[in-house]
Amino acid sequence: MTIAQHGQSVNQAFVLHPGGSFHYEERDIPTLHSERDVLVQVIATGLCGSDVHYWQHRQIGRYIVKSPIVLGHESSGVVVECGSESGFAVGDRVALEPGVACNTCSHCRAGRYNLCQAMRFAATPPYNGTLATYFCVPAECCYKLPPHISLRDGTLIEPLSVAVHSCRLAGDMQEKSVVIFGAGPVGLLCAAVSRAFGASTVIVVDVVPSRLRSAPKHGATHTYHAKSQSPEQNATDLMKIEGLKLGADIVLDATGAESCMKCGFFVLTPGGTFVQVGLGRPDPSLPVGQICDKEIVFKGSFRYGPGDFRTAIGLLQTNRIRLDGLITHEFPFSKAEEAFQNVASRAGIKSVIYGPDVDEHGAKSKLI
Missing domain, CATH: 3.90.180.10 (Medium-chain alcohol dehydrogenases, catalytic domain)
Known part of the structure; x- marks a missing residue:
């Protein structure tokens, strides 16, 4: 033809x-x-x-x-x-x-x-x-x-592959607690993939209430409306959520906002893993003391690699993600x-x- x-x-x-x-x-x-x-x-x-x-x-x-x-x-x-x-x-x-x-x-x-x-x-x-x-x-x-x-929803496979790649970088998620900053498309898909990969607690954080209302439909077990206060105080409030007594095992930041990144480091448990998914300012100020004191593993995530698209489609094929x-x-x-x-x-x-x-x-x- x-x-x-x-x-x-x-x-x-x-x-x-x-x-x-x-x-x-x-x-x-x-x-x-x-x-x-x-x-x-x-x-x-x-x-x-x-x-x-x-x-x-x-x-x-x-x-x-x-x-x-x-x-x-x-x-x-x-x-x-x-x-x-x-x-x-x-x-x-x-x-x-x-x-x-x-x-x-x-x-x-x-x-x-x-x-x-x-x-x-x-x-x-x-x-x-x-x-x-x-x-x-x-x-x-x-x-x-x-x-x-549908072909319309097929457009989401690319950002879903970004989420798959980020979650893979975070390592084993089975029965782990995960905090995700940002309830935009990638953040919500990170929540969905985290649950599909076995996370027991998935907390989505955002400043926009309407976006947070969508999070439970896509894997979030909890949501947190970030307040206009210090990253340390937001982290303290976050840790009051059930399952975060010692802090989160994994943090995925899909915002790139400096305040979210700082809060993420404060909320991580010692030895936890932080994956930077979203991009913001090229030179944010970060709490290096927290990173060293807790021996945090900090990883950057860039697009997707071998197998990520296949995994994304497999998650859809088996209805583990909607x-x-x-x-x-x-x-x-x-x-x-x-x-x-x-x-x-x-x-x-x-x-x-x-x-x-x-x-x-x-x-x-x-x-x-």
């Missing part, structure tokens, strides 16, 4: 320009470069905080928007063309892993391809993302959706900029943009 037979002959893209303005453009349709490549019609894309940050600040660390770029990297779609060695067929419903590693460097060969310095990651300058009609990836970056997961209620706002392609504004205002939990000319009803439907 050709692209024209599939009903789409134009590749529409939503493009961010260096000055901060968005424009709709028609771009060339990507072509397959090998028999293992897959061309996907993008059905839906979830917006990430990094997308909004590039729009508002034009830079994240060493990645700078110097030329027009297509944002978006949390996507699902339908295969419209594929190579003979891809293992896919036209019509397959897939989630996309948006980074292509070199597969030859020492990090890739050691099984840590997320650290590959030659990584071509969608929506990270200079590489274009998925807010377009079509996106082309190698077969290893495509994952068939479980039949009970995605209901995480997507709170949906936008047609023609209102993509409105979606960015919605995320910037912190409205709801997750916002999704449908691809050009997508049947939104069909995107929400499941195969079973």
Whole structure:
């Protein structure tokens, strides 16, 4: 089946320009470069905080928007063309892993391809993302959706993989107590994965009550509304929650906020593990005395690595994790900029943009 037979002959893209303005453009349709490549019609894309940050600040660390770029990297779609060695067929419903590693460097060969310095990651300058009609990836970056997961909800597999990777870094969670800072999409998915991995106590912390109300649906056994007081006092109040008499075994910070990080170190039990999931200021002030005094294990978490997408899909396939209620706002392609504004205002939990000319009803439907 050709692209024209599939009903789409134009590749529409939503493009961010260096000055901060968005424009709709028609771009060339990507072509397959090998028999293992897959061309996907993008059905839906979830917006990430990094997308909004590039729009508002034009830079994240060493990645700078110097030329027009297509944002978006949390996507699902339908295969419209594929190579003979891809293992896919036209019509397959897939989630996309948006980074292509070199597969030859020492990090890739050691099984840590997320650290590959030659990584071509969608929506990270200079590489274009998925807010377009079509996106082309190698077969290893495509994952068939479980039949009970809609294409709309398939956009959550990428952030779910981030949560899986973070929880794996935390180590054995069986019967452990876990405190998670941030009740946004990644924080809530970290809670869900923690419970699926066996944690007995999962406490989600946030300053937004409406987000905390969603936490019990996604694995939280307790919630804590952080107050306008010192990190030490918030930690003291947190430890009054059942199961935290000696402090938490594990802390996952999905906010990047300095106050949350400090509180996390104070609430950890001696010998506990702290995993930094979210990014905030590049140089926060941290209580090094607490880190040393408690012999805290501090780990950074970066995207996802081998097996994380497979595990995420396995958790969905077996219904150990449910995605209901995480997507709170949906936008047609023609209102993509409105979606960015919605995320910037912190409205709801997750916002999704449908691809050009997508049947939104069909995107929400499941195969079973």
